[in-house]
Amino acid sequence: MKGTDFDQRVYAMVGQIPHGYLSTYGQVADRIGAYGCARQVGWALRRLSLPTLIPWQRVVNAQGRISMSLSREGTDWMQRDLLIAEGIPVDLEGRLPLKRFLWSPDERQISQMNQLLRAL
């Protein structure tokens, strides 16, 4: 799988996450057939040019936290604001109730997902 292809798969996947729901880097990796490549999902999201229609803010780490980093140059705090605006409480450490908002796609969403991936 080449790099741009990987990015497009990530974006297709993330684009499926409904408003007010969350997913994790690892889940996104799994669902595009790249088990173990959570870190690369982070890089793909970093390559997005903001603003974008892709709901990148809905992807957090498996520990239920926003990945805070100076290297993100403020996009981490932007992520916090966007999630709060979607009704998800986030504390000042970036912690959030992941289990309550974790998204699991239904049958329809899975088939649409497969269709999007096939179209690449």
Added chain:
DNA sequence: CTAGTGACGTGCC
């Protein structure tokens, strides 16, 4: 080319 770093996850202590 090599080494270090990092929007990560799992396993183990």
Added chain:
DNA sequence: GGGCACGCCACTA
């Protein structure tokens, strides 16, 4: 709960 090692691999120096 915290910390560390390792696997993953793009990117940078």
